Amino acid sequence: MxxxxxxxxxxxxxxxxxxxxxxxxxxxxxxxxxxxxxxxxxxxxxxxxxxxxxxxxxxxxxxxxxxxxxxxxxxxxxxxxxxxxxxxxxxxxxxxxxxxxxxxxxxxxxxxxxxxxxxxxxxxxxxxxxxxxxxxxxxxxGSPHRVTAKRLKADAARFKAIIDPLPHPRVAVLIGGKSKAHNLSPERAAAMAHEIELPITQEGGSVMVTFSRRTPESARAILSSRLKHMPGYVWDGEGENPYFAFLAGADYILATEDSANMATEAASTGKPVFILKMDGDSLKFRLFHEDLERLGAARPFGGTLHKWKYKALNExxxxxxxxxxxxxxxxxx
Incomplete structure (x- = not known):
């Protein structure tokens, strides 16, 4: 045949x-x-x-x-x-x-x-x-992004020496910066550092902080100096950004309200996402955050850390x- x-x-x-x-x-x-x-x-x-x-x-x-x-x-x-x-x-x-x-x-x-x-x-x-x-x-x-389980696992392995020793709960802090609708003034940066520090200290946890290119230098300096005494790691802008490794290693994720990309990427992990208030306001971003809340993915940060479950975003x-x-x-x- x-x-x-x-x-x-x-x-x-x-x-x-x-x-x-x-x-x-x-x-x-x-x-x-x-x-x-x-x-x-x-x-x-x-x-x-x-x-x-x-x-x-x-x-x-x-x-x-x-x-x-x-x-x-x-x-x-x-x-x-x-x-x-x-x-x-x-x-x-x-x-x-x-x-x-x-x-x-x-x-x-x-x-x-x-x-x-x-x-x-x-x-x-x-x-x-x-x-x-x-x-x-x-x-x-939100927007399309590059976060996948495979990538998170690979980056977690590459930054294993930094992340593994950190005590739980580990909190990834994703800081954006100046845009048409939002800004991060020195005053807001100082208040944000205090809001972040209190619940993590109470829980005996650690911070993993990363900044974007849009973060004002004054805000970066304030947040770095006020959080560096805590257990954790504050990325100084030198070398490769451990952003994806932080998403992989976090128990909670805090993201500033100015970036749809960061919040969408955070919500793709299925981990609790809290939105940090900045200076300024935007109807479009309010609608975006309301959409995340309806999906159960994110909540405004009110100064406490708490867990919940939702279906990871896969847009x-x-x-x-x-x-x-x-x-x-x-x-x-």
């Missing part, structure tokens, strides 16, 4: 994760690309774009010839990818034209609210709190499933 030859396997997908390189954009783009790669054989290519002169500061509609305006290091040129995933305002002049450039061969995904008509994109993965609407919009809680995989579903449907004649 003649055996039928197996049909050849389809070639791996090519996925570009495109951003301006800022953590708040690069992380979500790469996180979604990697989630798709876990579900479908694919090659992920990171593309970091930059614009010549002041062109990057202009609105998308004042950049009519974006390929000419890119720096050579951006390396945006054909052959185009199967799936283009972009995040951030800087990518819009490219994303909105890619379907035309690729003759609709590239599936174009834009992360975050583009603040423009969504029709140039195949899919917009937008935070629910942005209230973006459209048939090609997938609203998710990145949900977004990846939707990308692949729509990508496959488009190929059906």
């Amino acid at each position: 003649t055996r039928l030859a197996k049909p050849p396997s389809p070639p791996p997908l090519t996925i570009w994760a495109v951003s301006d390189g800022r953590a708040g954009n690069a992380g979500p783009a790469l996180g979604l690309a990697e989630a798709i790669q876990r579900k479908r054989k694919a090659q992920v290519v990171i593309k970091t774009i930059a614009w010549k002169g002041r062109i990057g500061r202009l609105p998308w509609f004042l950049n009519p010839l974006p390929l000419r305006a890119l720096t050579p290091e951006s390396e945006i040129a054909a052959p185009w990818p199967d799936i283009w995933i972009a995040a951030g305002r800087a990518t819009l002049p490219l994303s909105m034209r890619l379907r035309a450039w690729s003759k609709k061969q590239s599936f174009v995904v834009q992360i975050q609210d583009p603040r423009m008509p969504t029709s140039p994109f195949d899919l917009v993965v937008a935070p629910k709190h942005d209230r973006t609407q459209g048939d090609n919009v997938l609203p998710i809680t 990145t995989d949900r977004a990846a499933d939707e990308v692949l579903r729509r990508f496959d449907e488009r190929l059906i004649p």
Whole structure:
């Protein structure tokens, strides 16, 4: 009996994760690309774009010839990818034209609210709190990210010497900083340090503190000096950030209210997440935190530590499933 030859396997997908390189954009783009790669054989290519002169500061509609305006290091040129995933305002002049450039061969995904008509994109993965609407919009809680059980385990092993000796309960403290809606003044930083110190001292626990690039130097110095006497580890900004190892080793997670990325990543662990108040206010962030509370993932920090259980947030995989579903449907004649 003649055996039928197996049909050849389809070639791996090519996925570009495109951003301006800022953590708040690069992380979500790469996180979604990697989630798709876990579900479908694919090659992920990171593309970091930059614009010549002041062109990057202009609105998308004042950049009519974006390929000419890119720096050579951006390396945006054909052959185009199967799936283009972009995040951030800087990518819009490219994303909105890619379907035309690729003759609709590239599936174009834009992360975050583009603040423009969504029709140039195949899919917009937008935070629910942005209230973006459209048939090609997938609203998710927070933003895509790179946190997985495998990554947490690997980073916990790499920082084992730092984390393992720390007494429980271990509290990861994720500090953001200045944004359009929020700030971290010296006065608020001092009050925050006191709020963090009291319950951890009462519980006999330890702190694991990490800062973002947006943390003001004055706030970083105050929080570092006021928490360094406690059992724990305060990352000084030198060397690799043990952020993921802190998420892995924590019993509780405190995250400042200015970052959807940090809170979403924290909520993906299934551990109790508390939101730390900052200076300023934002309706969109209030809606985001209310969404987290409805899901049971996070609560405002009231000065005490307490446990509860909830289903770990897994919005990145949900977004990846939707990308692949729509990508496959488009190929059906």
